[in-house]
Amino acid sequence: MILKSAAEDGSALTWRKSSYSSNDGPDCVEVAATVAAVHVRDSKNAEGPRFAVAGPAWARFVAYASQG
Template sequence: MSPTEPSWFKSSYSGSQGDDCVEIATTPTTIRIRDSKNITGPHLTVPADAWAAFLAVVDRAP
């Protein structure tokens, strides 16, 4: 892995069956999100503070 290549890991919010896996890679300012079944495909990049706000809403969901 090159120094500029992100370090991806399976999100703890992914499904436990292994069929709906989301991987994320973090930097101090951004979060990258991708489908683990298509690692060479497109990914979504969001500001770290927006990701934190999203997770706060998910944690409050019933």
Template structure:
């Protein structure tokens, strides 16, 4: 187990998520990965993506 995996994740709500409910996403960043979860259902499993994969996804999404 790495030192990183023993640290608790610090979740941040997406700036695109509103306060009225609806679709809300939170992310937690580590050195090697990005974790994504539904902020309305935080007890469910979350998605973990390597930082390279996340960067590729963000570039693809930004390109439209």
């Protein structure tokens, strides 16, 4: 996992908000995929801390999290 500080510029990233997020609901996540990693941040604190994981690790996490 790669930790990113809020001071790093994420403006070049295209962020996608979780379909479970709402403007007045609980906090959720946004992700931005690049060739090297998937970046993750809090949708209610876009300028706050964020982290990035390698694509294969993100794919394994999503597969695990989607098991019901």
